[in-house]
Amino acid sequence: MSxxxxxxxxxxxxxxxxxxxxxxxxxxxxLCGVSQGTVDRALNHRPGISEKTKKKILAVASERNYRPDxxxxxxxxxxxxxxxxxxxxxxxxxxxxxMNAIEMSSREAGYYVHLMLTNKDPDNxxxxxxxxxxxxxxxxxxxxxxxxxxxxxxxxxxxxxxVTICNKVxxxxxxxGIDDRQAMKDAMDYVCRKGYERFIYVCPPLAYKGRTNIFTxxxxxxxxxxxxxxxxxxxxxxxxxxxAYVEALxxxxxxxxxxxxxxxxxxxxxxxxxxxxxxxGLRIPEDVGVIGFDNIDVLKYVAPRLTTVEYxxxxxxxxxxxxxxxxxxxxxxxxIPLLPYRIIAGSSI
Amino acid sequence: MSxxxxxxxxxxxxxxxxxxxxxxxxxxxxLCGVSQGTVDRALNHRPGISEKTKKKILAVASERNYRPDxxxxxxxxxxxxxxxxxxxxxxxxxxxxxMNAIEMSSREAGYYVHLMLTNKDPDNxxxxxxxxxxxxxxxxxxxxxxxxxxxxxxxxxxxxxxVTICNKVxxxxxxxGIDDRQAMKDAMDYVCRKGYERFIYVCPPLAYKGRTNIFTxxxxxxxxxxxxxxxxxxxxxxxxxxxAYVEALxxxxxxxxxxxxxxxxxxxxxxxxxxxxxxxGLRIPEDVGVIGFDNIDVLKYVAPRLTTVEYxxxxxxxxxxxxxxxxxxxxxxxxIPLLPYRIIAGSSI
DNA sequence: ATGAAAGCGCTAACAC
DNA sequence: GTGTTAGCGCTTTCAT
Numbered sequence: 001m002s003x004x005x006x007x008x009x010x011x012x013x014x015x016x017x018x019x020x021x022x023x024x025x026x027x028x029x030x031l032c033g034v035s036q037g038t039v040d041r042a043l044n045h046r047p048g049i050s051e052k053t054k055k056k057i058l059a060v061a062s063e064r065n066y067r068p069d070x071x072x073x074x075x076x077x078x079x080x081x082x083x084x085x086x087x088x089x090x091x092x093x094x095x096x097x098x099m100n101a102i103e104m105s106s107r108e109a110g111y112y113v114h115l116m117l118t119n120k121d122p123d124n125x126x127x128x129x130x131x132x133x134x135x136x137x138x139x140x141x142x143x144x145x146x147x148x149x150x151x152x153x154x155x156x157x158x159x160x161x162x163v164t165i166c167n168k169v170x171x172x173x174x175x176x177g178i179d180d181r182q183a184m185k186d187a188m189d190y191v192c193r194k195g196y197e198r199f200i201y202v203c204p205p206l207a208y209k210g211r212t213n214i215f216t217x218x219x220x221x222x223x224x225x226x227x228x229x230x231x232x233x234x235x236x237x238x239x240x241x242x243x244a245y246v247e248a249l250x251x252x253x254x255x256x257x258x259x260x261x262x263x264x265x266x267x268x269x270x271x272x273x274x275x276x277x278x279x280x281g282l283r284i285p286e287d288v289g290v291i292g293f294d295n296i297d298v299l300k301y302v303a304p305r306l307t308t309v310e311y312x313x314x315x316x317x318x319x320x321x322x323x324x325x326x327x328x329x330x331x332x333x334x335x336i337p338l339l340p341y342r343i344i345a346g347s348s349i
Numbered sequence: 350m351s352x353x354x355x356x357x358x359x360x361x362x363x364x365x366x367x368x369x370x371x372x373x374x375x376x377x378x379x380l381c382g383v384s385q386g387t388v389d390r391a392l393n394h395r396p397g398i399s400e401k402t403k404k405k406i407l408a409v410a411s412e413r414n415y416r417p418d419x420x421x422x423x424x425x426x427x428x429x430x431x432x433x434x435x436x437x438x439x440x441x442x443x444x445x446x447x448m449n450a451i452e453m454s455s456r457e458a459g460y461y462v463h464l465m466l467t468n469k470d471p472d473n474x475x476x477x478x479x480x481x482x483x484x485x486x487x488x489x490x491x492x493x494x495x496x497x498x499x500x501x502x503x504x505x506x507x508x509x510x511x512v513t514i515c516n517k518v519x520x521x522x523x524x525x526g527i528d529d530r531q532a533m534k535d536a537m538d539y540v541c542r543k544g545y546e547r548f549i550y551v552c553p554p555l556a557y558k559g560r561t562n563i564f565t566x567x568x569x570x571x572x573x574x575x576x577x578x579x580x581x582x583x584x585x586x587x588x589x590x591x592x593a594y595v596e597a598l599x600x601x602x603x604x605x606x607x608x609x610x611x612x613x614x615x616x617x618x619x620x621x622x623x624x625x626x627x628x629x630g631l632r633i634p635e636d637v638g639v640i641g642f643d644n645i646d647v648l649k650y651v652a653p654r655l656t657t658v659e660y661x662x663x664x665x666x667x668x669x670x671x672x673x674x675x676x677x678x679x680x681x682x683x684x685i686p687l688l689p690y691r692i693i694a695g696s697s698i
Numbered sequence: 699a700t701g702a703a704a705g706c707g708c709t710a711a712c713a714c
Numbered sequence: 715g716t717g718t719t720a721g722c723g724c725t726t727t728c729a730t
Contacts, residue, residue, distance in 0.1 A: 096445030
């Protein structure tokens with residue numbers, strides 16, 4: 001896998017110098033009076049060639065700015081030096097940062113990135129994956145929205161390196177993420193120390209389970225329940241998991257009720273919730289507390305500062321790329337530890 | 350360009366049905382007892398084939414779920430059905446939406462997307478472009494950060510369809526965007542109607558001109574000046590175009606000064622400015638007005654509601670894709686009208 | 699150590 | 715109409 005002009009190579013003067021079309025192996029062979037095979041041996045540092053001819057070939061190649069044709073190489077090798085990335089969209093603030101990190105890390109590793117968006121459609125996710133495989137990407141970084149043993153089986157059948165990110169399919173696949181359950185539990189510990197008595201949990205529809213992969217959401221929810229239990233709260237939280245969560249919230253009284261904490265499974269929800277509460281003239285955190293999750297970067301412009309859980313989503317991208325490249329190149333894959341997180345104490349709860 | 354199983358085709362049951370490796374033209378030829386050439390004629394609806402054999406071949410192909418190998422096809426055709434996208438990063442809120450739209454539109458048009466991020470490094474931009482060309486993308490959607498006749502010449506030399514977006518290189522290239530100058534002028538008209546007397550303009554370093562493409566920023570600035578002139582303001586605005594604009598702003602007095610409007614060339618700046626002003630205990634808009642540009646989606650969580658200029662960045666993506674596909678497939682390219690925008694009246698000014 | 703040749707899967711020019 | 719053949723540019727096997 002080492003070419004004299006390898007994919008990591010950053011010399012692109014080829015175009016500036018000799019026009020767009022580069023020189024081919026065949027031409028080098030002619031120039032050097034050797035066969036294509038020999039040129040290949042030199043270029044790819046394969047054994048069975050004398051130092052002398054190798055040097056000569058390398059010199060000519062370098063001088064004429066030879067760069068292997070990726071398409072031809074892909075056809076011959078059956079590999080493309082590309083990584084497929086399947087996300088559901090780029091709207092979520094974290095995803096764009098994630099994608100940014102993936103692109104950067106991939107390029108550093110000599111890979112290109114094919115991005116495909118599923119739009120949260122489970123069938124579309126499969127199509128995207130198959131598209132990528134058909135295009136012969138060498139590996140796939142997948143934020144799965146399908147779930148279950150059936151999907152797990154489906155992925156195995158594909159027989160291609162995969163790393164899952166932000167959502168787990170099964171332990172069979174490497175997973176990049178944080179310990180969402182523990183993180184949410186820690187967050188609840190934090191909230192409970194503040195003396196809240198009533199809890200509302202806002203999250204995406206948990207009933208999607210079975211149809212859509214909501215692993216991370218389940219983990220967070222479980223962490224919430226666990227946290228409450230650990231803190232001696234016996235009453236179950238009010239769970240609002242409808243897309244119309246704002247409307248649902250509007251039916252709830254906060255003034256003449258026990259001090260309430262609205263626990264949101266992600267910051268976007270928390271922001272919407274805060275907007276709603278503010279509209280109602282409720283003071284945060286005096287009348288009602290709010291906590292989010294993700295620490296998206298726009299929080300710094302919002303008052304009051306939202307208390308939330310932070311983790312480095314860029315690291316997700318880096319780890320995912322590192323792992324997928326490992327799988328591709330060495331066939332192996334080390335266990336990926338769950339990444340760190342921490343509570344960001346704002347003033348919203 | 351029309352294959353019986355074309356790129357627009359959404360049937361991917363190939364994998365589910367017959368395993369990952371599909372059937373090849375050669376195999377179809379054998380199955381049908383014809384030559385590869387004939388199969389090709391059938392598959393690609395080329396003339397010179399009888400209806401009967403064509404039907405038969407198509408039947409077999411469909412039955413065996415034939416799908417042309419993109420890599421092989423790319424090598425033979427010299428085209429890849431991919432579009433390269435060069436942006437500087439995905440951090441700016443608008444860019445991720447832009448990228449989202451580009452991905453969606455491309456797929457609809459049967460193209461894949463290769464994303465490359467330049468990180469605002471002009472040299473890197475060239476490398477990215479050359480990388481993409483070397484990978485034989487069929488066209489490039491470019492948010493240029495280089496500028497000037499030299500770069501223009503460079504792009505011409507590449508001899509590949511290009512559409513510029515958000516930043517203009519020269520009239521030689523199709524450009525997708527709004528009339529930033531007029532938009533900012535309109536915004537100034539709006540501001541001036543509110544009776545402001547002193548103006549501060551906050552934007553990225555205008556001195557980058559010459560090194561970096563700041564076309565859009567220049568347009569906005571020009572629009573600002575024009576707007577002030579048109580409204581009878583003779584005094585020049587205070588221009589703050591240092592990356593340390595917040596610090597620069599901190600040295601300016603607002604209470605005992607004529608009523609001031611801080612005009613920001615983009616929303617992110619405006620948000621930072623508002624944060625700063627709030628920290629100083631200044632009331633917006635009573636003590637000082639602020640206006641932004643872009644209408645990024647997070648504004649709705651920020652109080653007071655920022656007055657800004659809105660445009661549909663998704664449309665940018667769609668238009669860019671439509672144009673680049675046009676250039677690729679028909680060689681032609683229609684003039685792209687500047688896209689619409691409008692002032693969003695918030696309560697920050 | 700080097701060359702020759704086949705092959706990756708599809709396309710396209712030319713012959714019958 | 716259909717078959718044949720020669721690529722596209724690189725890799726790889728098998729002789730020499």
